[in-house]
Each structure stands twice: as C-alpha cells, then as structure tokens.
Amino acid sequence: MNYNNNNINKKSKIIGVLERLGEQSRLERMGAENVAEKDLMLAITEDTGKFLSILLTSMNANNVLEIGTSVGYSTLWFALALSQNENGMPHKTKKNIITIDNDRSKIMRAQKNFIDAGVFEMVNVVEGNAVDILPQLLDSHNANSNGGCDLFDFIFFDADKDNLTNYFDMSLPLLKKGGLIVTDNILSPEEYRLVMSKFVKYVRNNESVSSVTVPIGYGEEVTVKTK
C-alpha cells in the first residue's frame, strides 16, 4: 500500500471514531442518555472540533498540548489535523500530542478510542493534576532541549476553570512564538461566565499575546503569542 492510501485509511479511521463519539456527545447534551455525571464526556462541539482542526492545519502544527482529555474527542480532532500536516505521518519515535487528565476511568476510555482510531502512537496521555504536570514539562524542556519536551505550536485549555490563570502563566513559556492557546467555555455554560470573563481580562493584559473570543461552540478564546 502506498503512502497516500495509508494516509487516507488513517484519516477515515479517525473520522469513524469522531462520528461515533460526536453522536454520543450529542445525545449526552440532549439528556437522551442515562449517563452518571462522573461519566459524562463534556466534549467540545463538532463545529469547535472542525474549527480547531482547521487552525492546526493552517499552522502546519506538529506539537500539541491539551489540558483536559476526557474520552479523547477533542484530542482526535487534533490528531486528524496533525496526521494531514506537511510531515504527513506522525513522527515515528515521538508523541506529537500530550494530553493531561486526572480521571483514570476517562483516560482508559480515551486510550481505547485512540487505539480504535489508529492514533495511539501519536498521543501521550499523562495522568495527573495539570497544575503539577505543567512545571514538569517546563523542567523537561529546560533540562534538555534536544531530548526533552519541545515547545508547542498549540495548547488547549479544557479542564477545571479555577486554575486557568495558572495554566496560562505556566503554559506561555511552553508555547512557540506565533503559537496559539485556545480556551473553551468562554461564553457557556452560564455558571462559568464570571471566572471566564476574569480569565479573558487577565490574558488581554499580557503584552506578549493578542487575544479574541470566537463565538463558536461554547465560545473559544484564541490567543496568539506575539513576543
């Protein structure tokens, strides 16, 4: 099988799992599925996934960090974009996506979804509290710029909201100049409005970024590192 066929097969496998999870998420949002609160996917919307995937493709992104994996729906949108970028296939020896979650049962569901989508090799799922993991990533980058963690093209915040300003401060040194931080839930649900508006003010006061809210899905803050 040639390289192009491989790539088409890879893409259709990812899309198959995205469609299955997208339908599950849609039913979850409608309240049609009887799912215990702890098992909810709480995934981004499909149009948000497409939008983020378009951003990653247009940047030819190669390194992504995500805070808040859940069962891997958003991660799969990133994998879809990365598997189509200039390099074509994920790096053989390197995990291109690092995604962090502190819920083991969600991580196990995500790992299964990554296997089904054929992207297990490109995703490093890190279990733990993101507040503890981010400094470790920075140490790893600083300690060994060859073998340690590379700077990221794209960082996605979709976990607990009270730590957002900490995540922002800890992630900025991990982001390349010209790279993006995207934050979900800026406009919805209503219960997050206050904490999100404080976060948006905090980000826009930082002189090394430029930032705008895009009213898609639950509202995405798209922040580019300019310095």
Ligand SMILES: C[S@@+](CC[C@H](N)C(=O)[O-])C[C@H]1O[C@@H](n2cnc3c(N)ncnc32)[C@H](O)[C@@H]1O
């Ligand atoms: C909204 S869900 C993520 C949805 C996912 N990004 C998607 O769109 O498919 C939030 C996730 O963040 C995780 N989380 C919450 N607080 C965390 C923390 N402090 N560190 C790591 N993960 C956390 C939760 O376990 C949950 O799975």
